[in-house]
Amino acid sequence: MTTAPAKAGWRFRQPSVIPGFGLTLGFSLAYLTLIILIPLSGLIWRSAALGWADFWAIATDRRTINALEISFGTAFIAAAVNVVFGTIVAWVLVRYNFPGRRIVDAMVDLPFALPTAVAGIALTTLYAPNGWVGSLLSPLGIKVAYTPLGIVIALIFIGLPFVVRTVQPIMEEIDKEVEEVAATLGANRFQIISRVLLPGLAPAIVTGFALAFARGVGEYGSVIFIAGNLPYKSEIAPLLIVIRLEEYNYEAATAIAAIMLALSFVMLLVINLVQTWSRKRYG
Amino acid sequence: MADPEIKSYAPHHESQSAAVTESPTARAVLMIVAFAFLGVFLLLPLIIVFNEAFSKGIGAYAEALSNPDTRSAIRLTLLVAAISVPLNVVFGISAAWAIAKFEFKGKAFLTTLIDLPFSVSPVISGLVYVLLFGAQGLLGGWLKAHGIVILFAVPGIVLATIFVTFPFVARELIPLMQEQGNGDEEAALSLGANGWQTFWYVTLPNVKWGLLYGVLLCNARAMGEFGAVSVVSGHIRGLTNTMPLHVEILYNEYNAVGAFAVASLLAGLALVTLVLKTLLEMRYGAEIAATRGH
Numbered sequence: 001m002t003t004a005p006a007k008a009g010w011r012f013r014q015p016s017v018i019p020g021f022g023l024t025l026g027f028s029l030a031y032l033t034l035i036i037l038i039p040l041s042g043l044i045w046r047s048a049a050l051g052w053a054d055f056w057a058i059a060t061d062r063r064t065i066n067a068l069e070i071s072f073g074t075a076f077i078a079a080a081v082n083v084v085f086g087t088i089v090a091w092v093l094v095r096y097n098f099p100g101r102r103i104v105d106a107m108v109d110l111p112f113a114l115p116t117a118v119a120g121i122a123l124t125t126l127y128a129p130n131g132w133v134g135s136l137l138s139p140l141g142i143k144v145a146y147t148p149l150g151i152v153i154a155l156i157f158i159g160l161p162f163v164v165r166t167v168q169p170i171m172e173e174i175d176k177e178v179e180e181v182a183a184t185l186g187a188n189r190f191q192i193i194s195r196v197l198l199p200g201l202a203p204a205i206v207t208g209f210a211l212a213f214a215r216g217v218g219e220y221g222s223v224i225f226i227a228g229n230l231p232y233k234s235e236i237a238p239l240l241i242v243i244r245l246e247e248y249n250y251e252a253a254t255a256i257a258a259i260m261l262a263l264s265f266v267m268l269l270v271i272n273l274v275q276t277w278s279r280k281r282y283g
Numbered sequence: 284m285a286d287p288e289i290k291s292y293a294p295h296h297e298s299q300s301a302a303v304t305e306s307p308t309a310r311a312v313l314m315i316v317a318f319a320f321l322g323v324f325l326l327l328p329l330i331i332v333f334n335e336a337f338s339k340g341i342g343a344y345a346e347a348l349s350n351p352d353t354r355s356a357i358r359l360t361l362l363v364a365a366i367s368v369p370l371n372v373v374f375g376i377s378a379a380w381a382i383a384k385f386e387f388k389g390k391a392f393l394t395t396l397i398d399l400p401f402s403v404s405p406v407i408s409g410l411v412y413v414l415l416f417g418a419q420g421l422l423g424g425w426l427k428a429h430g431i432v433i434l435f436a437v438p439g440i441v442l443a444t445i446f447v448t449f450p451f452v453a454r455e456l457i458p459l460m461q462e463q464g465n466g467d468e469e470a471a472l473s474l475g476a477n478g479w480q481t482f483w484y485v486t487l488p489n490v491k492w493g494l495l496y497g498v499l500l501c502n503a504r505a506m507g508e509f510g511a512v513s514v515v516s517g518h519i520r521g522l523t524n525t526m527p528l529h530v531e532i533l534y535n536e537y538n539a540v541g542a543f544a545v546a547s548l549l550a551g552l553a554l555v556t557l558v559l560k561t562l563l564e565m566r567y568g569a570e571i572a573a574t575r576g577h
Contacts, residue, residue: 013385014387016386018384018478019477020380023377024378024380027374029393031377032393037396039411039446040403042415042420043414045421085320088317089317089320096310104318107326113503113552113556113557114507115506115507115509115549116507117507117509118507118530118550121530121542121546122332125539126327132327189306218404218407219510221510221527225531237404238405238406239406242513250413253410257407
């Protein structure tokens with residue numbers, strides 16, 4: 001081998017004695033292209049073929065707008081709730097020692113493991129007016145099942161582990177000496193938490209929020225049972241896609257899907273920027 | 284601060300100094316809030332699944348599960364997982380080998396593409412196959428002319444499941460194999476092993492627990508997927524209904540015991556997954572280190 005690194009210009013890959021690059025990369029790319037890229041570009045191609053006027057008509061349809069508002073709005077509220085409670089849960093798991101901590105910790109992953117349809121019917125049964133929780137809330141005039149509030153409940157369930165699992169490892173890394181130093185300098189516990197700990201956790205919290213939000217926007221299985229699915233009121237965007245498909249209205253289904261993908265993409269971009277900014281700001 | 288408790292190497296949550304922890308009241312309040320939240324949002328749904336499944340007694344439960352449509356839903360779910368999980372394992376290993384063992388242009392982009400299915404709504408994951416293979420789809424006419432049925436049949440369900448479970452194995456293996464580096468493989472190769480031997484006797488044993496971890500999560504999602512499969516399945520009872528879809532049908536027919544009986548099997552699967560996952564993390568935490576949390 002006489003390849004002098006000095007005169008190596010652009011090169012696709014760096015030399016290595018390990019075999020199998022062509023085979024594994026070739027297979028991976030072929031599989032990725034067949035399963036993910038071709039189908040997804042089919043979606044983009046179909047929505048591009050719609051033409052601007054048709055696309056605009058579908059996008060500005062009252063029902064489409066309402067469905068998108070409900071999906072993004074409920075996902076936002078649920079992710080915000082999860083940021084508060086998820087951070088508390090992570091704190092309790094990291095800092096406090098109590099019997100059964102391991103089990104509680106494992107339980108946090110339940111929403112990852114439990115099929116969404118199961119979560120959907122379980123939550124609906126709980127929050128229905130005659131359910132265990134619903135019967136406690138209905139005398140107070142709070143209706144959860146078959147309202148947008150029910151959607152929020154389902155999305156809180158779905159999003160919780162995203163926040164806890166993003167924040168928890170960063171909390172574990174916090175050096176206690178930082179808190180001790182702050183305390184010796186005269187800060188009280190509240191000041192330490194709000195001025196010292198939370199800023200360090202901010203990027204992780206933002207990431208957890210983003211993941212929970214993104215997941216909530218697209219969530220279908222756990223929501224459709226509890227939502228009531230009233231057009232304009234409690235109909236989420238993924239359900240509207242399914243309804244349009246069932247009407248063989250492929251154009252509308254494609255357009256709504258393309259809008260959802262574009263909005264999620266923009267959102268992730270914004271959150272990425274916020275994250276970069278907060279990392280710079282708080283280190 | 285000469286507090287010996289802080290200076291010792293005891294696990295951090297055991298230190299009790301007032302400066303670095305909350306007052307007992309604050310601790311109690313935080314713990315109550317956390318437990319109440321987890322109790323209402325995680326524990327209650329789990330309990331109600333089993334409570335409803337057995338609400339009419341064990342006989343009704345057994346009867347619900349022996350229904351032929353339920354049986355065929357269970358068989359279909361097992362079949363779909365048995366096809367899609369191994370395919371994603373082969374892909375995951377192959378992608379991890381290419382990405383972790385080599386330096387090449389566009390690697391970061393490829394890694395991002397692999398995660399793509401996680402940021403796509405399950406309904407859209409199903410929709411893309413309808414647009415491709417449906418009667419009005421891009422390939423619909425050609426498929427029909429050749430008598431090939433993909434949509435509203437098992438192949439479509441398998442494809443949609445592969446789509447949504449695509450990243451699981453790869454994203455466990457990539458960070459793990461990157462962390463382990465190429466040293467072991469280079470040693471094996473210099474001792475005369477060929478590529479396959481190196482993979483089989485060196486790499487695979489090194490990553491086996493991480494691989495199992497990925498398979499576990501992939502399988503749980505494959506058996507539980509609802510949205511994507513719902514769009515491509517056609518909901519033909521006894522033929523194209525997976526367990527989660529069957530839960531929906533029974534539930535919408537007001538057959539609560541039947542719906543929750545099938546749901547209890549899926550919840551049992553979720554619990555087994557969580558237990559195995561926790562055991563793997565406890566025993567082989569170091570060997571699956573880079574992957575904790577997903």
